[in-house]
Amino acid sequence: MSFLDGPLSTIALCWRIERRDGIAIGLTAHDRDLTIDGLIHRAAPGMTPSAIKRSDGLDADTMDVAGALTSNAISAADLTAGRWDGAAVRLFAVDWTGGAGRVDLGDGTIGAVETKNGAFTAELRGWSAALDRPVAEETSAECRAELGDTRCRVAMAGRRRFARVVSVAAREVTIDQAERVENACGGGLLRWFGGANTGLESAIALSDGAVVTLRSEPVYAPAPGDLIELIEGCDKSLATCAARFGNAVNFRGEPYLPGIDLLTRYPGA
Numbered sequence: 001m002s003f004l005d006g007p008l009s010t011i012a013l014c015w016r017i018e019r020r021d022g023i024a025i026g027l028t029a030h031d032r033d034l035t036i037d038g039l040i041h042r043a044a045p046g047m048t049p050s051a052i053k054r055s056d057g058l059d060a061d062t063m064d065v066a067g068a069l070t071s072n073a074i075s076a077a078d079l080t081a082g083r084w085d086g087a088a089v090r091l092f093a094v095d096w097t098g099g100a101g102r103v104d105l106g107d108g109t110i111g112a113v114e115t116k117n118g119a120f121t122a123e124l125r126g127w128s129a130a131l132d133r134p135v136a137e138e139t140s141a142e143c144r145a146e147l148g149d150t151r152c153r154v155a156m157a158g159r160r161r162f163a164r165v166v167s168v169a170a171r172e173v174t175i176d177q178a179e180r181v182e183n184a185c186g187g188g189l190l191r192w193f194g195g196a197n198t199g200l201e202s203a204i205a206l207s208d209g210a211v212v213t214l215r216s217e218p219v220y221a222p223a224p225g226d227l228i229e230l231i232e233g234c235d236k237s238l239a240t241c242a243a244r245f246g247n248a249v250n251f252r253g254e255p256y257l258p259g260i261d262l263l264t265r266y267p268g269a
Contacts, residue, residue: 012096014041017110018088021199025074030096079113081200081219086110089124142236145252147188153250159232162193168222171205171214175228178210181244185212188233195227196220204233 012030026041028034034041090107111123137144145151163175185207192200203215238255242248
């Protein structure tokens with residue numbers, strides 16, 4: 001007999017949230033902490049899910065989870081920094097008395113997050129939400145692949161390197177070593193492995209020698225000595241793909257396809 005069929009209500013709702021940086025936390029609506037699958041699920045008063053919409057068709061499963069912002073679990077600073085963007089979430093019910101059985105209620109990834117008056121609401125998007133994406137790609141003059149992915153096929157070995165922060169001025173980060181190729185990190189990624197920004201990523205606009213210019217200022221103020229990883233970038237042009245990477249055969253764009261400006265041309269223009 002399932003614990004759901006018992007005469008007393010001993011049901012506790014639980015959440016397991018795994019961030020993209022590998023950190024996992026457990027929360028429960030019960031008034032005491034519960035240990036499930038080796039992970040302590042902390043009591044989170046006020047953590048409640050909305051009505052769960054599930055279907056056996058192709059419609060996306062959706063649900064909202066609301067709760068209070070606490071420094072020990074989910075803080076406003078971490079939400080603003082994007083630490084929880086795309087985190088995997090699993091919602092389930094268990095018998096808090098320790099009885100056997102478990103009912104999975106929903107899983108997916110965190111979508112839109114809203115904060116207001118010391119509380120937050122997070123949208124849980126089911127795996128079928130991926131079916132909302134376009135089936136076919138639109139044409140573009142620039143490459144639609146990401147450097148090093150399965151379509152690009154450029155080997156990234158040797159195109160990643162660790163460095164230390166020397167100084168920071170707004171969006172400009174000076175590191176302790178110069179790049180070998182001019183603007184090699186332009187369009188690339190900076191990953192923070194030390195300091196207050198640990199676990200976060202910053203998009204790189206351009207690089208020049210030992211100076212890296214980010215597209216936006218870091219969420220938290222970096223400090224000299226912070227460890228970072230620099231991942232080489234690509235401007236997604238055919239010229240760069242052929243000359244710098246020797247990878248024109250895998251270029252995923254249509255640079256010679258006439259654009260909409262063809263409609264505005266006239267004889268003799």
